[in-house]
Amino acid sequence: MTADGFSLSGETSAVHEPHGSSSNPLVRFLGTWVFSRDHKVIGLQFLFSSLIWLGIGGLLALAIRWQLAWPWTEIPIIGRTLFAAEGGQITPQFYNVLFTMHATIMIFFVVVPILTGAFGNYLIPLMIGARDMAFPTMNMLSYWLMWPAFGCMIWAMATPERGPDFGWTAYPPLSVLFGDAQSLWVLGLVFVGISSMLGSINYITTVLQLRAPGMTLFRMPMTVWGLFITAILQAFALPVLTAALVMLLLEKVFQTGFFLPNGLEANSIQPLDGSGGQPLLWQHLFWFYSHPAVYIMVLPAMGMVSDMLSCGARKPLFGYRPMIYSMIAISGLGFIVWGHHMFVSGMSYFLSVSFMISTMLIALPSGVKVFNWLGTIWGGKLRMDSPTLFGLGFISMFIIGGLSGLLMAATPVDMVITDTYFIVAHFHYVLFGSSILGVFGAIYFWFPKMFGRMMNDFWGQVHFFLSFIFVNGTFFPMHFLGARGFLRRTADPYVVEGFRDLLPVNQFITWCAFGMAAAQVIFLINFLGSLFWGRKAEANPWRANSLEWTVPNSPPHGNFAEIPQVYRGPYEYSYPGHDSDYWPQSEAPA
């Protein structure tokens, strides 16, 4: 593997760290591939571990879908092994574990780390013309702190309860009084939180301090902007979640009384003294992080999609500055909209009105972004390959996911659809339809830079087509379910008479979910196959402008033989009078 794909040739030319010099091959291997401080290796480590967790989280989703389509029936093939004691079927408690772990894994182990950890690490230094991150050792730590988190979650799933069962929102008193495996879940997330905080401090410092000469802030690619703003969001929002998690843990272990009110009757028998806590406090702290988290999970994808589309359309990004300003607006407003998750929670209904207004406002910058993407492809020369297709798919899905948010912002309507599948439809359109499709596009786009080989474009397009069809087949009908009041987080919704006629719709959704899983097998084979047998890629296969395309594929440690001088922005495609349809940022003017 080291011979061509993972070329190490740069180790001799641009070394500025000692690990390459050890004569012991084992030490050298560990230093280069395991405990590496090279941002690219760390990025790839994040990429591979996130992809593995994506598979696990996806399988959990399929189990959820199985239960909703064929409740209390034996799961074929694996049911007998997994649920021997229950006759091969999912138990109600385990169903709660399934959706709790699905959400936890997808949010904290897949979407956030693949965007910020994998692409953030890999791309930021390359795109701004830096040799590495500002704090390489801290960067390495931020990856290795993920492993205790992985360990905690796996341990939690190995307990007799098979994992946390209180939903990823972990509302007390449920998560304190009855929360199985709560402590392990909390500890795991604290590790994730510290890891992300180390990462975000690193990204902010790197972007502010290590840009190549000529790389002004307004010459940075949107990918870097998206990641930069995301890092700021994380730096300010994550400490709140981490503190809240610690409070939750203390509540469970030492009965501190932050969240439990007086006079609780656990099991309706035993009155408990909760020392006068307030359950809503948790919700405020939790959503203060978890609403910005929504943007943490989509802004980097927005940035990458902007770059892929501009390059794919051979045309400047339309409205570069408005795009940046709208990202800044989203991140600012993102801190004052969290209450829209709590319209019927029992907090002041006057407060709901102010959160409703800020939530309506935040739709504006998102809309501006969509219009600008449309302006970007308009009049272009669209190169219809996998990255562009996924970028277009991102826009198409983001339109749906963004628009359905309007219904939730409207407080009276939200009262009807909250806690239903409408919400599930909405955030899966944003997180899966948009972010994950964007990530797939980004993998096709930067794969040649990472591994020196192209992914197969035909199978990439097949992957896109099937994913696109099945994403819509899976998530679009959920809007209708939600309108009917069909509840999320219930092991058997058909206990309610009013929902019984919705079983066929759920079976349709489950079939589509299986189709979606099958489509990802195509991706997996393409990805792994291309690692070894993909067509050799040139340094700049997409004829793109940004700096990462000026260095050899699988760039050496230290990235640039010589720090480049930047002369222009990253979107000078089809510049009138220029003799080529692209104009790299570091190409000296004639």
Place this chain on the structure above:
Amino acid sequence: MYRFWGLLFFAVPIVGTIVYALAMLGVAPFAGLRLPANYNQAGVEIAHLYNVIHGIMAVVFVSTGLLLGWSVWRFGGRQLSGGQELGARYFTHSNLLELTWSVAAAGILVFLSLYQLNSWAENKLERPLVEIAGRMQPQPPLAKVVAKRFGWEFYHAGPDGRLDTPDDVYLENLLHVPFGEPVVLQLESRDVIHSFFVPGLRLKQDIVPGMQHFVWFKATSPVELEIICSELCGWGHYTMQARMQLVSRSDYDRWLAEQSPWKGFAAKEEQE
């Protein structure tokens, strides 16, 4: 091939809108995939809002979706050929366009913010008033709803009209309510957070232990509705449901008189 992709992106707004329209109109096989039948006066306004927002969404969804499809259809080029792909038009921004769509979108959003305020006030802010002792006061609750893992307790105020008195009528998982008049309910929880959800009334309220919540509605007809818990409360959450029996005022009074004083109350007191 790019024509094919153009069609695919065209299909999103077209198929999406058709399916949605059929569902909202209740056409088979999409019948039943819309808001459930409504038996609450305030629910009419919610449905209206729901439709207005869907109308706005449909306009944006179809116009942007068709624009996307058209862009792919019209500007889709060839596969990466290695050659120059000249011919893309070079333009970078337009302040006029940015201003236009920002102002238009902001206008719609401000309109929506204001337009929904009345309905929210009706549902959550303006508890019905009645005249008590010569003054207009918040209407007292008809019954106390106590949520617990995994069931509902309903304490109907007895003939004295007050809660927590010996003539309260207690029922498990069955709530009697008169229709045709404003009704206030008091919600409490014994253990964890639950949520009082009545799809037929388009009414939902989380119940936080340690707090008291009030909901109100004016039911329109004598039907039996389902009450379901919509906040995860543990392994048995899915089983947590009850029924709401809507009856005329005279039937309600007669029923209350027959039950009261509720025989079980004394027995329950003794037990505790």
